[in-house]
Amino acid sequence: MKHIVIIGNGISGTTAARNIRKRSNHTITIISSETDHFYSRTALMYIYMGHMKYEHTKPYEDGFWKKNKIDLVRDHVTDVHPKTKSLTLQSGRSIEYDILIIASGSKSNKFGWPGQDLEGVQGLYSYQDLERMEQTTKGISQAVIVGGGLIGIEMAEMLLSRKISVTLLVREKEFWNNVLPLQEANMISRHIRSHHVSLKLESELKEIQADEKDSVKAVVTKAGETIPCQFVGLTVGVSPNIEFLKDSGIEVKRGVIVNEFLETNIQDVYALGDCVERNYELPGRKNIEQVWYTSRMMGEVLAQTICGNKTKYEPGPWFNSAKFFDIEYQTYGNVANVLGSSETDFYWEHKSGMKSMHLVWDKNSNQFLGINSFGIRLRHECFDQWLRENRSITYVLKHLAEANFDPEFFPRYESEIMASFAIKFPHAELNPRLA
Amino acid sequence: MRAVKLFGLILLLIGFILFNATFFLARYKLTPEVIESKISEGPSRDLFFQTSTEMQGQTFATSFSFVTELRKNFEAINQEQISNYGITQEEVFDLVARSGKQFTLASVDSLYLGGDEASEFKKKAWKDYGGWLEGREFLSPEELQTQLEGVVNNINQYAIINQVGFDRYQVKDLTYSITKASAIGPVASNPLLFLFLTIGLFIIGALTYILPKLNLLPGIKNNGIFFNAMKNTGWLGILTGTWLIVFYIILYFYPEYMTNWVIVVDPVSRVLNGNEAGRFFLYGFIYTLCILVMGVRMIIHYRHSKYQILRTYSVMFFQTAFAFLIPEILIRLNKPYFDFKNIWPLDYSFFFDSRINELVSHGTLGLFMLGWGVALIIIGVPVLVYFFGKRWYCSWVCGCGGLAETLGDPYRQLSNKTIKAWKVERWMVHGVLVFAIVMTAGVIYTYWTDASWFLFFDSYKLREVYGAFIGAGFAGVVGTGFYPLMGNRVWCRFGCPLAAYLGIVQRFKSRFRITTNGGQCISCGNCSTYCEMGIDVRWYAQRGQNIVRSSCVGCGICSSVCPRGVLNLEVKEESGRFGKPILIGNNHIKISE
Numbered sequence A: 001m002k003h004i005v006i007i008g009n010g011i012s013g014t015t016a017a018r019n020i021r022k023r024s025n026h027t028i029t030i031i032s033s034e035t036d037h038f039y040s041r042t043a044l045m046y047i048y049m050g051h052m053k054y055e056h057t058k059p060y061e062d063g064f065w066k067k068n069k070i071d072l073v074r075d076h077v078t079d080v081h082p083k084t085k086s087l088t089l090q091s092g093r094s095i096e097y098d099i100l101i102i103a104s105g106s107k108s109n110k111f112g113w114p115g116q117d118l119e120g121v122q123g124l125y126s127y128q129d130l131e132r133m134e135q136t137t138k139g140i141s142q143a144v145i146v147g148g149g150l151i152g153i154e155m156a157e158m159l160l161s162r163k164i165s166v167t168l169l170v171r172e173k174e175f176w177n178n179v180l181p182l183q184e185a186n187m188i189s190r191h192i193r194s195h196h197v198s199l200k201l202e203s204e205l206k207e208i209q210a211d212e213k214d215s216v217k218a219v220v221t222k223a224g225e226t227i228p229c230q231f232v233g234l235t236v237g238v239s240p241n242i243e244f245l246k247d248s249g250i251e252v253k254r255g256v257i258v259n260e261f262l263e264t265n266i267q268d269v270y271a272l273g274d275c276v277e278r279n280y281e282l283p284g285r286k287n288i289e290q291v292w293y294t295s296r297m298m299g300e301v302l303a304q305t306i307c308g309n310k311t312k313y314e315p316g317p318w319f320n321s322a323k324f325f326d327i328e329y330q331t332y333g334n335v336a337n338v339l340g341s342s343e344t345d346f347y348w349e350h351k352s353g354m355k356s357m358h359l360v361w362d363k364n365s366n367q368f369l370g371i372n373s374f375g376i377r378l379r380h381e382c383f384d385q386w387l388r389e390n391r392s393i394t395y396v397l398k399h400l401a402e403a404n405f406d407p408e409f410f411p412r413y414e415s416e417i418m419a420s421f422a423i424k425f426p427h428a429e430l431n432p433r434l435a
Numbered sequence B: 001m002r003a004v005k006l007f008g009l010i011l012l013l014i015g016f017i018l019f020n021a022t023f024f025l026a027r028y029k030l031t032p033e034v035i036e037s038k039i040s041e042g043p044s045r046d047l048f049f050q051t052s053t054e055m056q057g058q059t060f061a062t063s064f065s066f067v068t069e070l071r072k073n074f075e076a077i078n079q080e081q082i083s084n085y086g087i088t089q090e091e092v093f094d095l096v097a098r099s100g101k102q103f104t105l106a107s108v109d110s111l112y113l114g115g116d117e118a119s120e121f122k123k124k125a126w127k128d129y130g131g132w133l134e135g136r137e138f139l140s141p142e143e144l145q146t147q148l149e150g151v152v153n154n155i156n157q158y159a160i161i162n163q164v165g166f167d168r169y170q171v172k173d174l175t176y177s178i179t180k181a182s183a184i185g186p187v188a189s190n191p192l193l194f195l196f197l198t199i200g201l202f203i204i205g206a207l208t209y210i211l212p213k214l215n216l217l218p219g220i221k222n223n224g225i226f227f228n229a230m231k232n233t234g235w236l237g238i239l240t241g242t243w244l245i246v247f248y249i250i251l252y253f254y255p256e257y258m259t260n261w262v263i264v265v266d267p268v269s270r271v272l273n274g275n276e277a278g279r280f281f282l283y284g285f286i287y288t289l290c291i292l293v294m295g296v297r298m299i300i301h302y303r304h305s306k307y308q309i310l311r312t313y314s315v316m317f318f319q320t321a322f323a324f325l326i327p328e329i330l331i332r333l334n335k336p337y338f339d340f341k342n343i344w345p346l347d348y349s350f351f352f353d354s355r356i357n358e359l360v361s362h363g364t365l366g367l368f369m370l371g372w373g374v375a376l377i378i379i380g381v382p383v384l385v386y387f388f389g390k391r392w393y394c395s396w397v398c399g400c401g402g403l404a405e406t407l408g409d410p411y412r413q414l415s416n417k418t419i420k421a422w423k424v425e426r427w428m429v430h431g432v433l434v435f436a437i438v439m440t441a442g443v444i445y446t447y448w449t450d451a452s453w454f455l456f457f458d459s460y461k462l463r464e465v466y467g468a469f470i471g472a473g474f475a476g477v478v479g480t481g482f483y484p485l486m487g488n489r490v491w492c493r494f495g496c497p498l499a500a501y502l503g504i505v506q507r508f509k510s511r512f513r514i515t516t517n518g519g520q521c522i523s524c525g526n527c528s529t530y531c532e533m534g535i536d537v538r539w540y541a542q543r544g545q546n547i548v549r550s551s552c553v554g555c556g557i558c559s560s561v562c563p564r565g566v567l568n569l570e571v572k573e574e575s576g577r578f579g580k581p582i583l584i585g586n587n588h589i590k591i592s593e
Ligand SMILES: Cc1cc2nc3c(=O)[nH]c(=O)nc-3n(C[C@H](O)[C@H](O)[C@H](O)COP(=O)(O)OP(=O)(O)OC[C@H]3O[C@@H](n4cnc5c(N)ncnc54)[C@H](O)[C@@H]3O)c2cc1C
Pocket: A007, A008, A009, A010, A011, A012, A013, A031, A032, A033, A034, A035, A041, A042, A043, A044, A045, A075, A076, A077, A078, A103, A104, A105, A106, A124, A125, A126, A151, A154, A241, A244, A272, A273, A274, A275, A290, A291, A292, A293, A295, A321, A322, B522
């Protein structure tokens, strides 16, 4: 029986702990300085908006941990000492481990802008960030959000729910165009505007101005525009949260370096989740992936390895999802913002401007590569299988109806999509009706 | 938009305040006409006339004083009759002296020779209540005396009041109907005006408040719910809950005080069924309006979801047509009251002798109704649950469900999601089902055999207890009164025996399940929070397991609120329903068990 210590009670650390518990009798301790119990970070926005309370975001009841003999420690790890296999905590306490799992997640990026540490300027990552936001947005009327990503759009929705007007500064040509192809990015931009967000595209932050009390008063863009505001949300991405490791001897670059078994350079020290940087390539994937699903999958894999079944982290085809105000988004496989040289695509948009589908395939082999879907739910299982089986675009279109995951009675669009596809690609070999 | 909403709110409040004021807005005066119209001709009516002479001249300022006085009258009459017809201790001594150790009815005959009415009554009472002692021999005269005193007790307590006085059921009915008929004042003389000023203003206000929601873009709009004093068990929620609880208690247990409310809907009742309104007409009327008005809200709120829209139309239709209009029209046509969508054991009195007799006495139509009701129980429920899940009833047809899904929708997030609550729920709801079955078995047994004693119970007592505690207390007072306190499905979840029955079928033999979409769940908790049945949907979703729960009413809200498109209510072939949890996306991990 070993003592397994996990730094971080997010989805990755928690998944590892739960799965280790199912397979073994090891002593498990989870240390986190953020909250007493695991909660769902992805639901932070809903607490602010009054859809849920904090306790609703906890996926397990508080008694779960004791029942499953998982010890929880609320403290901050300040140093890791691999030589003595011990940790120093902020409280002065020291904890020894046999196996260490680093699951410390991310922190919000800041790029050294003038005024970025003023009162009323913040990112949104932790529960403490949320509490701060709750405080600093009380009674204010204008906010500026810098950065057009998923957290930026969530922050916009949060602020609007409190009747605070929002200006969103986005560097790209359309919202999230660094990830989405132009068509979808444009559709989402329109939707954002329909919610009365002042969306400023191709604009960047120059500085944040303070009032006499060192609170934010306005932001100035690179184009020279001054936008008065009492709150600035900085949502320009996140990066691995690994400062506390800098003197530990554990190899880090942007994140903690791990191999395919999620091992670090040091024996018995593993890392997973948002904080890792893979030292090997996976096709179509970046080496740092900061999403819920990959963090969870790493937890599942590492638990196997630790319990004696050494397993590689080999995620299947990429998938992700999000929601932009009222439009749900799902993606399977790879749809890049700019087509690759051997790729071609088909884009369909419903006349409402609230639904669209974008399929990408290989020009030469017709192999289906990926899909973006907005406003129409798709069945993960189908696309996972089709991508693994290297199915053709024709096959996917022909079976598109099987992959529909919308609730009963919802209008269906497959035939409209096929018809519009046939107009654009009249040649027989691509026609799903003839295939 | 704000101004319109505010205006709506004010109208709604005025309507509500006037409705409450109406409760007190009457004086009461007992007239000979009222007595004649409410008490059928005979010695009881004459007695009542005599006893109530003093009361007849008076005007009472409140229903409370009037009802108190009225009750005193009934009490006085009963006392009087007991002294007229009661059997005295001397008579018992006399009988014992005449009988020695052996009792015969002949000795009774020899005791009462007067031939007057009282003597005849007593003779008959001895026969009815003491006939079983005929010819019995006891060890001593004292022992016989004890037996006879028991008989006398029964006679004095029941026989007299039942036959020549007013028993408690009559007192209850008469107090209510006489009070209603004796009301004078603005409401009684202008019921239509007050219908408009109370319920009418309330509806107009509510719709004015609701309709501007159309200005919001379609989509899930749950902003601020947990900051809202109404929707998060704040002061407003507690106040509303208290009002509802008091309303239900009055409705079920003290209807004689709320007659002024009933008067308000008299005109509606006259139009529909030709009679004046009863309290349950009022209740049905308000109930239907709540479902309709709040149904409009529900449709606007979820107008991006066809499933929610159709489901809401469905409950609005079934309530209005099946629960409200058709039964009233049946009454107008002199046919038995019948709600074609109500199913035993929710409709717990379905097998009561009074109802069966009524149906049987109506020939073909009555027999059809009887057959229809039985067919729903033994064919309708299992077959439809097999093909669609229990939702076909609970969130598409049922009246309780209809109210929960419309009036109760703003409170769905208040259901308790803990494992402990789930445990309590299983014990309670199945306990009520057993209770309903035993009670009904007793009723049927008594119907066939005429014996009231069934197993260890008195079947009359049992149905009375069921009616009061489950039918009125649980389904009504707790069921709706607790909306703002414990969510909108307290009754459906913890108390409804039909839900328990539907649930057992759904759990073990159905094609219905909620599927989860591969690995897309982000454990956010929206689904669990908004599940009115307190199912921890996320628990299943985050491990990729189908949700197959007996309590799921298939409202589809979990699927609607999920921001990642993870949940879908599906009907598929039965195999694979209880699949192992699977989270797709990880090559080497097939099962995350
Ligand atoms: C607002 C928001 C919305 C998001 N929405 C989505 C989404 O919709 N879909 C999606 O896929 N992803 C989403 N993400 C990203 C997703 O939440 C992360 O990828 C995921 O939470 C990472 O999990 P993790 O376990 O690696 O780390 P984390 O969840 O960050 O957990 C790490 C924990 O470790 C603690 N910790 C760190 N260092 C120490 C230390 N030295 N001592 C003690 N404790 C320490 C931290 O306080 C934290 O509690 C969102 C993120 C945010 C902020």
